[in-house]
Amino acid sequence: MSITAEEAGRLSQTQSTTASALRLGNRLGMSNLWFAFVALLLGLPMGLYQVAERSGYFPWLESSHVYFASTSTHGVLMAYVLTTFFMMGYGYHSMAHSLKIKTWSPLFSWAGFYLAVFGTALAAVMLLTGKASVMYTFYPPEMADPLFYIGAVLLVVGSWFWCIDMIAGMTQWKKQNPGKPVPLVMFGTTINALLWMWTSAGVAIEALFQLIPVSLGLKETLDPGMARTLFSWTLHAIVYVWLIPAYIAMYTLVPKLAGGKLFSDEFARIAFVMLFIFSVPIGFHHLYMDPQQAAGWKLLHMLGTFMVAVPTFLTGFTVLASLEIASRLRGGKGIFGWMLGLDWKEPMVVAGMLAMFMLTFGGFGGLINASYSLNAMIHNTQWVTGHFHLIFGGTTVIMYLAVAYWIWPKITGRQLHSKAMAVWQLWLWFIGMLVLTLPWHYIGLLWYPRRVSSTPYEHVGVVAQWGIYELMMVVGGIILVVSGVMFIYNLIRTHTNKIAEPDMTVSYAEAIHPPLKVPNILNSLSFWNWAMAAYMLISYGYPLLQFFFIGTHGAVPFGI
Amino acid sequence: MHVDPLEKKWLYVVGGIVAFTIAVQVYYAAAKGIHPPSNVQTIDSAKLHLSKEFAENNLGVHKNTDGSLDVTMVAARYGFYPQEIEVPIDTPVRLRIASLDVLHGLLVPYSNLNLMVVPGYISEANTTFTKLGEFPMICNEYCGIGHDYMYARVRVVPKNN
Ligand code: HEM
Numbered sequence: 001m002s003i004t005a006e007e008a009g010r011l012s013q014t015q016s017t018t019a020s021a022l023r024l025g026n027r028l029g030m031s032n033l034w035f036a037f038v039a040l041l042l043g044l045p046m047g048l049y050q051v052a053e054r055s056g057y058f059p060w061l062e063s064s065h066v067y068f069a070s071t072s073t074h075g076v077l078m079a080y081v082l083t084t085f086f087m088m089g090y091g092y093h094s095m096a097h098s099l100k101i102k103t104w105s106p107l108f109s110w111a112g113f114y115l116a117v118f119g120t121a122l123a124a125v126m127l128l129t130g131k132a133s134v135m136y137t138f139y140p141p142e143m144a145d146p147l148f149y150i151g152a153v154l155l156v157v158g159s160w161f162w163c164i165d166m167i168a169g170m171t172q173w174k175k176q177n178p179g180k181p182v183p184l185v186m187f188g189t190t191i192n193a194l195l196w197m198w199t200s201a202g203v204a205i206e207a208l209f210q211l212i213p214v215s216l217g218l219k220e221t222l223d224p225g226m227a228r229t230l231f232s233w234t235l236h237a238i239v240y241v242w243l244i245p246a247y248i249a250m251y252t253l254v255p256k257l258a259g260g261k262l263f264s265d266e267f268a269r270i271a272f273v274m275l276f277i278f279s280v281p282i283g284f285h286h287l288y289m290d291p292q293q294a295a296g297w298k299l300l301h302m303l304g305t306f307m308v309a310v311p312t313f314l315t316g317f318t319v320l321a322s323l324e325i326a327s328r329l330r331g332g333k334g335i336f337g338w339m340l341g342l343d344w345k346e347p348m349v350v351a352g353m354l355a356m357f358m359l360t361f362g363g364f365g366g367l368i369n370a371s372y373s374l375n376a377m378i379h380n381t382q383w384v385t386g387h388f389h390l391i392f393g394g395t396t397v398i399m400y401l402a403v404a405y406w407i408w409p410k411i412t413g414r415q416l417h418s419k420a421m422a423v424w425q426l427w428l429w430f431i432g433m434l435v436l437t438l439p440w441h442y443i444g445l446l447w448y449p450r451r452v453s454s455t456p457y458e459h460v461g462v463v464a465q466w467g468i469y470e471l472m473m474v475v476g477g478i479i480l481v482v483s484g485v486m487f488i489y490n491l492i493r494t495h496t497n498k499i500a501e502p503d504m505t506v507s508y509a510e511a512i513h514p515p516l517k518v519p520n521i522l523n524s525l526s527f528w529n530w531a532m533a534a535y536m537l538i539s540y541g542y543p544l545l546q547f548f549f550i551g552t553h554g555a556v557p558f559g560i
Numbered sequence: 561m562h563v564d565p566l567e568k569k570w571l572y573v574v575g576g577i578v579a580f581t582i583a584v585q586v587y588y589a590a591a592k593g594i595h596p597p598s599n600v601q602t603i604d605s606a607k608l609h610l611s612k613e614f615a616e617n618n619l620g621v622h623k624n625t626d627g628s629l630d631v632t633m634v635a636a637r638y639g640f641y642p643q644e645i646e647v648p649i650d651t652p653v654r655l656r657i658a659s660l661d662v663l664h665g666l667l668v669p670y671s672n673l674n675l676m677v678v679p680g681y682i683s684e685a686n687t688t689f690t691k692l693g694e695f696p697m698i699c700n701e702y703c704g705i706g707h708d709y710m711y712a713r714v715r716v717v718p719k720n721n
């Protein structure tokens with residue numbers, strides 16, 4: 001068989017467009033990921049400072065001004081900067097390598113990145129100078145410098161560029177490959193992009209119509225009840241936006257690097273779709289204790305809150321089943337004994353198992369938070385912060401770290417500096433998280449309030465019970481800082497590693513039953529987008545509309 | 561669509577867990593009237609002193625004819641007013657509180673009192689104190705640099721004192 005010169009030309013042309021798509025994906029990926037992990041590195045010591053400062057054991061550290069500036073900065077770095085840039089970097093890489101196409105305009109993708117960087121820098125200056133000590137949740141009528149809100153909005157707008165890139169990429173690929181299922185990694189990524197647009201709309205409306213005009217003095221008052229309602233629209237779904245990249249790695253990388261196959265591709269898609277549809281219209285579980293929404297609406301949102309646990313149960317099942325298959329292929333035996341047969345030298349496997357473990361604990365705590373009635377026991381206590389450090393700092397971030405260990409050699413072409421160190425680092429992260437968060441939950445049950453820099457209450461009986469647990473938390477914090485430094489060190493040394501990475505191919509886990517065709521509803525987002533619009537109208541329509549006729553009185557802004 | 565038999569069993573288990581948890585909560589809400597504080601009542605926070613209910617002389621503990629108590633309070637940076645309340649044990653208490661300035665929260669250890677105080681709205685909660693002693697009423701929502709120092713005292717005393 002011979003090919004004509006024309007065919008050969010076309011072939012080499014597709015090869016070079018593929019190569020340039022991969023190059024762009026790698027560059028966008030690396031820039032975004034480095035930015036994310038620098039935020040993590042800077043945020044970690046702030047966390048340690050916070051637990052130490054408020055413990056009372058280090059009087060020379062104590063300053064409420066520094067504490068609240070630190071907590072606001074730590075919260076913004078971890079919750080907005082690390083997560084947004086990680087999602088973008090991982091997403092650009094996944095799109096290039098799974099679809100093998102370029103973003104529709106490289107200039108546009110870079111513009112989004114730099115806009116987000118600029119917004120972050122603006123917000124950071126305000127935070128570090130103490131002009132934005134309002135916490136990452138904003139909560140007016142306390143007001144920060146307008147530049148803080150403008151910076152935060154630019155970060156979000158920059159990330160919308162990424163969302164458009166992902167959605168456009170998937171649409172283009174589907175046109176070129178009619179009837180074929182979108183690769184799972186891209187299906188999850190695009191769902192997350194669409195979810196982020198829905199999610200961020202709530203806080204964007206709050207910023208544009210309330211926070212920015214009032215902080216600039218263009219408007220005299222705002223309604224804090226409405227602000228809290230709009231923020232709740234964002235506040236729950238955003239945690240799923242952070243979590244979905246971790247789930248994507250669990251579905252598409254963990255089974256592969258464990259040496260096995262994905263148990264079910266279809267159930268992974270169902271889980272992503274459920275995460276999408278049930279995570280936004282349920283934000284009122286953050287308002288259970290608020291006066292501005294009626295009980296019936298809170299109950300309605302509670303139903304959806306429990307539904308969103310379902311995809312997590314599905315994920316746990318599929319990922320553990322995939323790991324079990326991998327272990328049995330390697331000779332693992334027994335009902336639980338197969339866990340020992342896993343490849344515990346592979347960072348992705350270690351992270352996957354530890355993430356599942358923390359998810360089991362954290363998920364249990366989550367059911368309590370979600371409860372219409374039990375919530376009163378823990379609302380705004382340290383239980384809540386303990387909970388989200390376990391499930392966000394623990395489950396979610398440990399997967400981010402494992403993704404980095406996998407992606408760095410693929411992008412740089414250099415072998416990971418030390419796999420053994422990576423495994424140690426992940427274990428330390430896990431241990432640090434447990435030592436930090438278990439006592440943290442407990443002092444919450446003992447009524448330690450959230451967001452205080454000291455506990456000067458004269459009621460010794462209540463206060464004295466907290467001390468020893470706070471000391472344990474300091475130990476947990478130290479372990480986590482050490483672990484974080486090891487992580488960054490390993491990445492930096494990888495860039496200068498002399499040994500080339502032997503396996504540069506990027507491929508994702510295959511399903512046991514590879515989907516030749518999936519129902520259109522699991523291959524397209526437009527139906528779900530409409531479903532979301534309807535569900536949002538039901539759960540947020542009246543609750544937001546009511547503010548225009550129940551006779552609200554605006555609140556004037558206050559400084560910090 | 562391919563469903564593994566084990567997967568199917570798991571789906572039933574998950575469905576069962578979710579249905580049970582929801583059923584318990586809906587039951588307690590509907591049959592026992594257990595709801596979070598949700599009275600949706602507005603007030604002008606800048607003019608609390610002009611309102612009858614939250615004027616300074618009307619704050620504090622009021623006894624109703626049926627023996628239950630109404631407690632009226634104001635939250636303002638950085639304190640709850642009155643700064644000290646005394647209530648008998650095992651007596652139904654209805655707390656109504658409004659903010660003069662920014663967001664605050666309120667929790668009392670050894671009780672189930674936990675709620676948000678949002679400027680522009682009146683928060684209301686019902687409780688019964690079941691433990692004797694003095695407890696802090698702690699602000700649990702960040703309200704500014706002095707937030708740590710925002711607390712009041714709740715003294716729970718024997719019944720016919
Ligand atoms: C060395 C490890 C860490 C320590 C010791 C630590 C400690 C703390 C402390 C003491 C607070 C204040 C909690 C409060 O009273 O409300 C806090 C808040 C927070 N932390 Fe961490 N943290 C650590 C790592 C992380 C990580 C890895 C993440 C997530 C990636 C994270 C995300 C957050 C967020 C989102 C807040 C919320 C701030 C707020 O309430 O406004 N932290 N952390």
Ligand SMILES: [Cu+2]
Nearest residue numbers: 235236285286
């Ligand atoms: Cu939530």
Ligand SMILES: [Cu+2]
Nearest residue numbers: 699701703707
């Ligand atoms: Cu406060």
